[in-house]
Amino acid sequence: MDIGKRVAREEDWIQGATGDWEIVLGLEVHAQITSKAKLFSGSSTEFGAEQNTHVSLVDAALPGMLPVINRVCVEQAVKTGLGLRAQINLRSVFDRKNYFYPDLPQGYQISQFKHPIVGEGEIEIDLPEERVEKIGIERLHMEQDAGKSVHDMHPTMSHVDLNRSGVALMEIVSRPDMRSAEEAQAYVRKLRTILRYLGTCDGNMEQGSLRADVNVSVRRPGGELGTRCEIKNVNSIRFIGQAIEHEARRQIEILEDGGKIDQETRLFDPKTGETRSMRSKEEAHDYRYFPDPDLLPLELQQEDVDRIAASLPELPDEKKERLMTDYGLSAYDATVLVSDGARADFFEEVAKGRDPKLAVNWVNGDLFGALNREGHSLEASPVSAKQLGELLDLISDNTISGRIAKDVFDSMYKTGRNAIEIVEKEGLRQVTDTGAIEAAIDEVIAANPDKVEQVKTKPKLAGWFVGQVMKATSGKANPQLVNEILAKKIDIPSED
Amino acid sequence: MAKNDELIGLTLAEARDKLKAKEITSAELTDAYISEMEAGRDLNAYVLETAEQAREMAKASDAKLAKGEGGAIEGVPLGIKDLFCTKDVRSTACSHILDGFTPPYESTVTSQLWRDGAVMLGKLNNDEFAMGSSNETSFYGPVTNPWRREGDDTKLVPGGSSGGSSAAVAAKLCLGATATDTGGSIRQPAAFTGTVGMKPTYGRCSRWGIVAFASSLDQAGPITRDVRDAAIMLKSMAGHDPQDTTSVDRPVPDYEAALGQGVKGLTVGIPKEYRVDGMPEEIDTLWSQGVEWLKAAGANIKEVSLPHTKYALPAYYIVAPAEASSNLARYDGVRYGLRVEGKDITEMYENTRAEGFGDEVRRRVLIGTYVLSAGYYDAYYLKAQKVRSLIAHDFRQAFSEVDVLLTPTAPSAAFGIGEKSDDPLSMYLNDVFTVTVNLAGLPGISVPAGLSKEGLPLGLQLIGRGFDEETLFRTAHKLEEAAQFTAAPEAWWRS
Numbered sequence: 001m002d003i004g005k006r007v008a009r010e011e012d013w014i015q016g017a018t019g020d021w022e023i024v025l026g027l028e029v030h031a032q033i034t035s036k037a038k039l040f041s042g043s044s045t046e047f048g049a050e051q052n053t054h055v056s057l058v059d060a061a062l063p064g065m066l067p068v069i070n071r072v073c074v075e076q077a078v079k080t081g082l083g084l085r086a087q088i089n090l091r092s093v094f095d096r097k098n099y100f101y102p103d104l105p106q107g108y109q110i111s112q113f114k115h116p117i118v119g120e121g122e123i124e125i126d127l128p129e130e131r132v133e134k135i136g137i138e139r140l141h142m143e144q145d146a147g148k149s150v151h152d153m154h155p156t157m158s159h160v161d162l163n164r165s166g167v168a169l170m171e172i173v174s175r176p177d178m179r180s181a182e183e184a185q186a187y188v189r190k191l192r193t194i195l196r197y198l199g200t201c202d203g204n205m206e207q208g209s210l211r212a213d214v215n216v217s218v219r220r221p222g223g224e225l226g227t228r229c230e231i232k233n234v235n236s237i238r239f240i241g242q243a244i245e246h247e248a249r250r251q252i253e254i255l256e257d258g259g260k261i262d263q264e265t266r267l268f269d270p271k272t273g274e275t276r277s278m279r280s281k282e283e284a285h286d287y288r289y290f291p292d293p294d295l296l297p298l299e300l301q302q303e304d305v306d307r308i309a310a311s312l313p314e315l316p317d318e319k320k321e322r323l324m325t326d327y328g329l330s331a332y333d334a335t336v337l338v339s340d341g342a343r344a345d346f347f348e349e350v351a352k353g354r355d356p357k358l359a360v361n362w363v364n365g366d367l368f369g370a371l372n373r374e375g376h377s378l379e380a381s382p383v384s385a386k387q388l389g390e391l392l393d394l395i396s397d398n399t400i401s402g403r404i405a406k407d408v409f410d411s412m413y414k415t416g417r418n419a420i421e422i423v424e425k426e427g428l429r430q431v432t433d434t435g436a437i438e439a440a441i442d443e444v445i446a447a448n449p450d451k452v453e454q455v456k457t458k459p460k461l462a463g464w465f466v467g468q469v470m471k472a473t474s475g476k477a478n479p480q481l482v483n484e485i486l487a488k489k490i491d492i493p494s495e496d
Numbered sequence: 497m498a499k500n501d502e503l504i505g506l507t508l509a510e511a512r513d514k515l516k517a518k519e520i521t522s523a524e525l526t527d528a529y530i531s532e533m534e535a536g537r538d539l540n541a542y543v544l545e546t547a548e549q550a551r552e553m554a555k556a557s558d559a560k561l562a563k564g565e566g567g568a569i570e571g572v573p574l575g576i577k578d579l580f581c582t583k584d585v586r587s588t589a590c591s592h593i594l595d596g597f598t599p600p601y602e603s604t605v606t607s608q609l610w611r612d613g614a615v616m617l618g619k620l621n622n623d624e625f626a627m628g629s630s631n632e633t634s635f636y637g638p639v640t641n642p643w644r645r646e647g648d649d650t651k652l653v654p655g656g657s658s659g660g661s662s663a664a665v666a667a668k669l670c671l672g673a674t675a676t677d678t679g680g681s682i683r684q685p686a687a688f689t690g691t692v693g694m695k696p697t698y699g700r701c702s703r704w705g706i707v708a709f710a711s712s713l714d715q716a717g718p719i720t721r722d723v724r725d726a727a728i729m730l731k732s733m734a735g736h737d738p739q740d741t742t743s744v745d746r747p748v749p750d751y752e753a754a755l756g757q758g759v760k761g762l763t764v765g766i767p768k769e770y771r772v773d774g775m776p777e778e779i780d781t782l783w784s785q786g787v788e789w790l791k792a793a794g795a796n797i798k799e800v801s802l803p804h805t806k807y808a809l810p811a812y813y814i815v816a817p818a819e820a821s822s823n824l825a826r827y828d829g830v831r832y833g834l835r836v837e838g839k840d841i842t843e844m845y846e847n848t849r850a851e852g853f854g855d856e857v858r859r860r861v862l863i864g865t866y867v868l869s870a871g872y873y874d875a876y877y878l879k880a881q882k883v884r885s886l887i888a889h890d891f892r893q894a895f896s897e898v899d900v901l902l903t904p905t906a907p908s909a910a911f912g913i914g915e916k917s918d919d920p921l922s923m924y925l926n927d928v929f930t931v932t933v934n935l936a937g938l939p940g941i942s943v944p945a946g947l948s949k950e951g952l953p954l955g956l957q958l959i960g961r962g963f964d965e966e967t968l969f970r971t972a973h974k975l976e977e978a979a980q981f982t983a984a985p986e987a988w989w990r991s
Binding site for chain 1: 601
């Protein structure tokens with residue numbers, strides 16, 4: 001089926017006063033290319049430097065300066081195109097997009113308009129309940145970022161910081177294939193994951209390395225496409241959701257009141273959660289695109305594309321597939337793991353030679369629970385994959401019980417020490433000495449003759465005995481042995 | 497003065513040889529030119545004299561020459577068109593909008609000249625942003641041609657846009673000058689002043705550090721007293737530059753060595769479409785004379801057709817302004833040069849650009865903006881680019897039959913200051929024989945070949961295959977020999 005013709009699921013429809021509506025969404029994501037130098041100059045791209053310290057003569061557009069393409073950025077764009085399973089165009093052309101703005105020193109942005117480096121592609125997005133949708137990619141092109149206007153340094157003047165001026169961006173344009181805010185958010189997440197796997201963009205939305213222009217329109221479910229509005233520069237996944245929800249409702253209200261949507265560019269205000277008009281179609285710039293005569297068309301050799309293709313890392317979808325096949329993981333567990341390449345790698349190190357189900361529960365559950373609680377990144381985790389693996393080994397060889405393992409893990413997380421060290425020092429080794437367990441059981445039985453009577457008719461009370469024994473052994477008794485010996489000592493009827 | 501006359505009478509090649517032979521010093525040569533520059537200020541050829549710097553450079557050159565060291569043109573004093581950015585020396589492209597702009601960098605072409613030992617005398621006048629054919633659009637005022645009509649004191653233009661360069665070379669205010677050519681700006685001024693002007697193949701010289709007019713057409717080259725001097729200067733100016741991706745990575749030949757090879761066996765093409773209506777008969781006659789000279793020197797002559805020639809001028813006046821409108825967007829008052837305040841940013845832009853740009857520049861920015869606008873792009877810019885391909889194709893066809901083309905350089909001799917400045921169209925017609933070469937990216941050279949009835953110099957143009965400057969120099973040298981152009985303007989400006 002043509003993915004563009006998909007109609008939203010009924011639960012994603014928005015109920016208006018006059019009936020149901022469907023949202024149609026397309027995204028233009030601007031992703032900063034990971035590279036040391038800018039797209040057309042040797043200046044550093046490092047984030048957070050002092051204002052106007054990463055500015056070359058080219059970036060400041062001094063007279064007679066000329067752009068020279070950074071080959072690393074080209075390779076990164078090709079790599080991204082391949083990661084999006086997209087057409088790589090061996091010939092692409094840089095155009096000038098002309099407009100005046102103080103933070104645009106050349107008076108034009110060098111971009112690829114008619115002939116982008118990457119053509120059509122496709123990605124799969126992962127949604128709740130294991131729903132997967134295909135989203136079409138229309139194109140990817142390279143362009144320069146602008147500088148930044150700074151308005152708070154002087155009462156009447158604005159300042160300009162050109163550190164970002166000329167930094168390489170990829171604009172990744174989707175087809176209007178998304179049908180809900182949730183899908184748009186999943187799209188950005190998935191795109192970000194792919195970019196991070198490829199190492200072509202760090203995906204850091206707070207620092208502006210990834211931002212999205214969201215095209216929103218509404219229609220009757222399955223009907224003719226409506227007029228769209230473009231919401232510029234939304235810089236968090238949460239804001240993308242809010243902006244879409246608000247914008248869709250705004251449009252529906254207008255339509256239901258008998259109005260019509262004006263095609264325009266809008267801004268999302270995170271403070272109010274609303275979008276407001278930035279400029280109408282009539283006010284839209286005439287960018288006067290034409291091929292940049294300072295740059296020859298960008299020609300790639302098929303061998304270069306093949307070489308880059310051969311160097312591609314395993315991508316999230318392939319990794320998910322492999323984790324499910326090789327480790328027998330559920331789709332859910334695998335999806336959670338591959339959402340971050342480092343997380344999947346961590347899992348694989350823990351799971352090596354161990355029970356994968358145990359490993360995934362500990363990685364996705366305990367470890368990430370602690371990391372999220374403490375606000376740590378995986379890179380900053382006090383417990384390494386090797387250490388977590390050793391803890392799992394102690395569970396598997398019955399040195400400690402699963403219950404004790406939780407305490408040992410907490411201690412590891414706090415101190416960074418190894419599991420065995422904690423177990424030895426705290427004397428947490430599981431009691432597997434049947435004599436000692438028997439003695440403990442005998443003591444509990446002797447002290448609770450009434451319970452011994454009751455258990456004969458209430459088999460559920462067996463658990464109470466186990467609990468008492470564990471309590472008496474500070475939780476160190478092997479629960480399986482306790483069950484076995486207890487069964488011999490008291491008469492517990494079978495539950496059926 | 498006698499000693500000075502002797503010194504400034506030397507060609508670049510002669511001066512180079514005498515410097516190497518230690519018969520003269522760069523210091524005395526440079527001083528001679530500094531006094532000529534001062535004496536010639538009425539010509540307004542220089543917009544900035546850098547005498548002090550020149551003397552220092554000359555001194556350094558002499559130290560090298562004394563040790564038998566130094567580059568190919570060690571100690572040779574040159575003038576530099578103001579379009580070239582020169583480190584720590586004001587460079588304004590003769591526009592008000594670049595008031596006081598002093599670049600912290602040196603253009604590749606000039607840095608190569610200094611590398612080879614040249615001495616900078618100063619910055620030469622040009623049409624504002626190289627837009628013009630008479631050097632009348634300069635913010636620093638027009639340049640006066642050293643040549644005058646016989647028995648007539650009317651001030652004439654030196655051609656443009658490299659009018660300061662052509663006037664300075666013709667008046668011997670420097671040994672040679674850098675120039676740039678977007679539609680004829682080296683060759684037409686050379687023709688108007690009895691000098692040699694060489695526009696090399698697009699990509700032969702780096703554009704890095706030269707204020708851009710129309711990037712796909714701009715190319716640097718020399719204006720000199722004779723063909724040999726042009727060959728020597730181009731050798732230093734040319735070469736691949738990784739900072740200009742449109743410059744081409746191929747070796748720079750020894751152009752001087754190509755001189756004297758003669759034209760025997762070469763086929764010279766005569767494009768019939770260059771015989772335009774209303775062209776003065778004396779230019780037609782000179783052209784025929786040129787044919788005879790080359791034939792006598794052993795060349796074969798063949799008439800060829802360049803059928804799309806008539807579309808070249810309109811196509812040029814679309815492509816060049818289109819690129820210029822975008823190239824000049826950076827002059828916005830925000831970072832350097834002139835700023836005229838306004839109540840907000842838009843008004844500041846408007847005020848700055850209205851005051852900073854002259855009429856001709858504004859005219860071209862408007863034309864360029866118009867032809868790139870939505871709805872007009874296909875009809876103008878795209879169509880002009882198609883014409884451009886057809887013109888390049890015409891030349892390819894012609895060069896499959898001939899080795900070099902011979903044409904007049906300009907449709908007239910130098911005209912009076914103010915005569916055409918109110919009529920842009922008749923001004924643009926000056927470029928009718930030269931723009932085709934820029935549109936096709938080919939090399940062209942103008943050689944002084946005779947005088948008009950009124951005693952003004954006239955030039956003939958040779959056009960070559962891409963990167964075949966050697967054949968051009970070789971043919972130009974033969975033409976020069978045959979023409980025996982020894983006329984010189986009377987040095988009226990010195991009195």
